[in-house]
Amino acid sequence: MTLTNELDMSTVAEPMLPRPFRVIAKRAETHDTITLDLEAADGGPPLIFLPGQFTMVYVHGVGEVPLSISGDPEQPEILTHTVRAVGGVTNAIFALNHRDVVGIRGPFGTSWPTGIGKDLVIVAGGIGLAPVRPVIYQALAHRDRHYCVGLAYGARTPSEVLYRDELREWNDRPDINIEVTVDRGERGWRGSVGVVTPLVERLRCSAGEAVAIICGPEVMMKIVARTLGDRGVQRDNIYVSLERNMKCGIGLCGHCQFGSDFMCKDGPVVPYTAVEKRLEIGSI
Amino acid sequence: MNLADLRASSDLVAGLNDDEFEFFESLATETTLKPDEVLFRENGEAKRFFIVARGILALEVERAAKPSTTVQTLGDGALLGLSWRLTPHRWMWTARAMTETRLAVFDASFMRAECERNPDLDRLMWKAVAEEASKRLHHTRIQLLDLYGSG
Numbered sequence: 001m002t003l004t005n006e007l008d009m010s011t012v013a014e015p016m017l018p019r020p021f022r023v024i025a026k027r028a029e030t031h032d033t034i035t036l037d038l039e040a041a042d043g044g045p046p047l048i049f050l051p052g053q054f055t056m057v058y059v060h061g062v063g064e065v066p067l068s069i070s071g072d073p074e075q076p077e078i079l080t081h082t083v084r085a086v087g088g089v090t091n092a093i094f095a096l097n098h099r100d101v102v103g104i105r106g107p108f109g110t111s112w113p114t115g116i117g118k119d120l121v122i123v124a125g126g127i128g129l130a131p132v133r134p135v136i137y138q139a140l141a142h143r144d145r146h147y148c149v150g151l152a153y154g155a156r157t158p159s160e161v162l163y164r165d166e167l168r169e170w171n172d173r174p175d176i177n178i179e180v181t182v183d184r185g186e187r188g189w190r191g192s193v194g195v196v197t198p199l200v201e202r203l204r205c206s207a208g209e210a211v212a213i214i215c216g217p218e219v220m221m222k223i224v225a226r227t228l229g230d231r232g233v234q235r236d237n238i239y240v241s242l243e244r245n246m247k248c249g250i251g252l253c254g255h256c257q258f259g260s261d262f263m264c265k266d267g268p269v270v271p272y273t274a275v276e277k278r279l280e281i282g283s284i
Numbered sequence: 285m286n287l288a289d290l291r292a293s294s295d296l297v298a299g300l301n302d303d304e305f306e307f308f309e310s311l312a313t314e315t316t317l318k319p320d321e322v323l324f325r326e327n328g329e330a331k332r333f334f335i336v337a338r339g340i341l342a343l344e345v346e347r348a349a350k351p352s353t354t355v356q357t358l359g360d361g362a363l364l365g366l367s368w369r370l371t372p373h374r375w376m377w378t379a380r381a382m383t384e385t386r387l388a389v390f391d392a393s394f395m396r397a398e399c400e401r402n403p404d405l406d407r408l409m410w411k412a413v414a415e416e417a418s419k420r421l422h423h424t425r426i427q428l429l430d431l432y433g434s435g
Binding site: 125126127154155156160181183184185187189190191192193194195197198201202216217219220223 | 293340342351353354355356357359360382423426427429430431432433
């Protein structure tokens with residue numbers, strides 16, 4: 001199972017050699033999540049990427065982690081990552097300041113389908129909004145490629161909703177439908193409370209004509225994929241993003257193996273039908 | 285109230301045959317709520333049940349001296365007010381409109397009497413209530429998993 005990657009991989013000259021990138025902006029999204037904008041610090045070319053791809057981000061003296069690129073693919077001179085502080089390396093990234101330098105390898109992995117000529121239904125949960133944000137940027141920059149574009153997003157609480165200003169801006173646009181829900185409401189929250197699946201119906205996209213992009217916790221992706229299939233989205237048009245313990249990023253070390261595939265090169269974006277049965281096996 | 289629009293959003297209405305549809309339409313009245321308007325309050329008598337035609341309602345629990353807490357929101361097509369079918373026929377939650385909301389309204393006492401008289405109708409309504417309750421239980425279980433929590 002190998003998806004075609006449309007990117008010219010010759011831009012990744014030395015996949016095991018990190019390039020220095022400098023922090024040029026840092027934004028707090030929630031109490032434990034930040035977004036960093038980085039620029040190349042070696043005078044080299046910008047990092048061209050496709051929506052859905054990731055880089056390996058190296059903090060000197062601490063370690064390296066895979067992070068999905070969350071920025072605009074049409075503005076590659078700024079490399080953007082959204083990071084939740086959950087471990088040693090991500091806490092070190094969380095603590096970076098303006099002008100700090102990290103090492104970047106990549107981009108690696110497969111990309112989201114473009115869905116040209118189809119309705120684009122995007123369902124994201126929690127930090128899963130980060131890897132699909134490039135898809136939204138691209139869809140809005142080329143709005144004539146799709147009949148309907150819709151985002152259904154679920155977060156734990158209102159204060160953990162990512163990209164709040166952007167969500168408001170997108171919600172004000174007539175050419176994209178945005179629905180947001182939280183698992184638990186807070187004082188002042190006037191939006192939906194509950195799971196993300198019922199929101200998909202409100203997007204008013206045509207199920208039979210849709211490409212569905214799902215990103216979030218695997219349990220959530222499984223449930224959403226099944227629900228979308230039951231509601232008429234063609235199963236071959238449902239895509240998910242699977243994270244595994246990526247180390248080399250280029251399919252050599254085997255850490256990210258998932259059945260017969262390496263998620264760093266055969267993923268992270270995969271058709272749901274290709275992994276559906278494997279997601280039920282607890283020992284993989 | 286004309287229920288034709290509800291065929292697309294309500295599983296109950298979508299599953300009605302022509303005679304059943306005519307019966308439901310003859311019973312349904314319509315109400316519209318403004319944002320923040322309360323449809324029914326926790327522990328009130330469940331004299332009616334509803335189908336959401338358009339809008340979003342919050343199911344809330346009221347707390348002494350504190351703002352109420354929303355536990356779930358319901359949108360288009362939702363069957364609302366399940367307590368009409370289950371003793372002691374008292375609302376378990378408060379329902380408040382979050383947006384301008386239009387609902388089809390049905391008289392609970394009349395429907396219970398009709399269900400006693402007509403076993404087919406009785407089965408239809410129990411099926412609708414069970415499916416709505418099952419859907420909400422499934423959603424609540426997913427919420428309880430706290431999928432988006434760290435770790």
